[in-house]
Amino acid sequence: MSIGEMLAATVPMVRTLNLEYLETTPEKAVLALPDQGEYHNHVGGPHAGAMFTLGESASGAVVLAAFGDQLSRAVPLLVHAEIAFKKVALGPVTATATLGRPIAEVVAELDAGTRPEFPVGVAIRREDGAVTGEMTVLWTLRPNR
Numbered sequence: 001m002s003i004g005e006m007l008a009a010t011v012p013m014v015r016t017l018n019l020e021y022l023e024t025t026p027e028k029a030v031l032a033l034p035d036q037g038e039y040h041n042h043v044g045g046p047h048a049g050a051m052f053t054l055g056e057s058a059s060g061a062v063v064l065a066a067f068g069d070q071l072s073r074a075v076p077l078l079v080h081a082e083i084a085f086k087k088v089a090l091g092p093v094t095a096t097a098t099l100g101r102p103i104a105e106v107v108a109e110l111d112a113g114t115r116p117e118f119p120v121g122v123a124i125r126r127e128d129g130a131v132t133g134e135m136t137v138l139w140t141l142r143p144n145r
Helices: 003-010 012-016 048-070 103-111
Strands: 020-024 028-033 074-085 093-099 117-126 131-143
Touching: 003 012, 003 020, 003 048, 012 048, 020 048, 028 048, 048 074, 048 093, 048 103, 048 117, 048 131, 093 131, 103 131
Parallel strands: none
Antiparallel strands: 020 028, 028 093, 074 131, 093 117, 117 131
8 A cells, every 4th residue: 555545544634635646755745736626715726724734744745655664663743834825826736745854864863762853845836836835844753652
């Protein structure tokens, strides 16, 4: 089962918004939010909440791809998220999430008994490639007790 299939099966919001997993690697995840009238805002584009969910979901996909082998000893948790809206988004949008620290560095901190934190940067783009939003999502790996 792919990460996208697993998240679609376990996270109801992924199914609600019909998010599509286009690419998921340990360094990058790309998700798409189709153009859906029921999730539009007052100017006819995707609602800010839908765009936030798209970006957060992309960040979670890259975190699972990067640290899925650590799930027996730690749980990934979102610590903090910021979003900046840059341009009006109309039509379908994609979110590209990029891991902000080397995987080995984060795992070394976990091995040392600390609770590592690491950023994931997200760019949300419309079909013409223009960046409509930027997010920074700070994650941690909380060691299991």
